[in-house]
Amino acid sequence: MKILNVFDSNLTAGEKVCIIAPGPNGSQHYHEIPKDFTKIVVNKAIQIEEVKPDWWIIAHTNTSWFNKADRHYSGTRVYSYRALPSISKTALKMSADKVYFFYLEKEPLRDDIVLPINGLIRYGASVSALAIQLAYNLGAKEILLCGVDMSGNSYWDKTENEDPEVLDVHGDIWSSVKRLNPLLHYLRNELNIKVSTLSESKLDIPYYTKES
Numbered sequence: 001m002k003i004l005n006v007f008d009s010n011l012t013a014g015e016k017v018c019i020i021a022p023g024p025n026g027s028q029h030y031h032e033i034p035k036d037f038t039k040i041v042v043n044k045a046i047q048i049e050e051v052k053p054d055w056w057i058i059a060h061t062n063t064s065w066f067n068k069a070d071r072h073y074s075g076t077r078v079y080s081y082r083a084l085p086s087i088s089k090t091a092l093k094m095s096a097d098k099v100y101f102f103y104l105e106k107e108p109l110r111d112d113i114v115l116p117i118n119g120l121i122r123y124g125a126s127v128s129a130l131a132i133q134l135a136y137n138l139g140a141k142e143i144l145l146c147g148v149d150m151s152g153n154s155y156w157d158k159t160e161n162e163d164p165e166v167l168d169v170h171g172d173i174w175s176s177v178k179r180l181n182p183l184l185h186y187l188r189n190e191l192n193i194k195v196s197t198l199s200e201s202k203l204d205i206p207y208y209t210k211e212s
Helices: 024-028 043-047 066-072 081-086 089-098 127-137 177-189
Strands: 016-020 038-042 055-058 076-080 099-102 142-146 194-197
Touching: 016 127, 038 043, 038 127, 043 055, 043 066, 055 127, 066 089, 076 081, 076 089, 081 099, 089 099, 127 142, 127 177, 177 194
Parallel strands: 016 038, 016 142, 038 055, 055 076, 076 099, 142 194
Antiparallel strands: none
């Protein structure tokens, strides 16, 4: 089965998208996600029982929780190309023709300048940042965040991130915040994309209201 680059497909995000990350601040707000938003979960947020996702964005698969999620999810999956070698037969059986991937640009997001993101995705500011760029490129006009805490190393289920590579960048405020904030400012103020959050976040964006 040929796996399509998501930018070469006919997939659209819809005009309203909610990106759900596994941060603990989101746990009290899942019921507030508006029903008319496409729900995109990132990485371990696929295991949040209260959320029924439309898409799953996958940046890595080398974790203890991934195999169980891989066996049970049958919706749309979008993998970072770095995770492509780990796509399993189970994934292709469960999601069939709803499996896509995206490339990452060589130059990452920066804190001193906003680099172009039209038709491409830049790394360097968490998997939620990848999902934000993907949603924008696939037609979203309003992007809502939930559980994108950008703080600490814990998940909503009180477990800890087990990836040793992130321990030096996760703290009270993630180092990637300084690279994601300029992009969010650009989306909101230059591209007229509505971006807000349901839950507490270290990002410089307003809380969601129906008029946000």
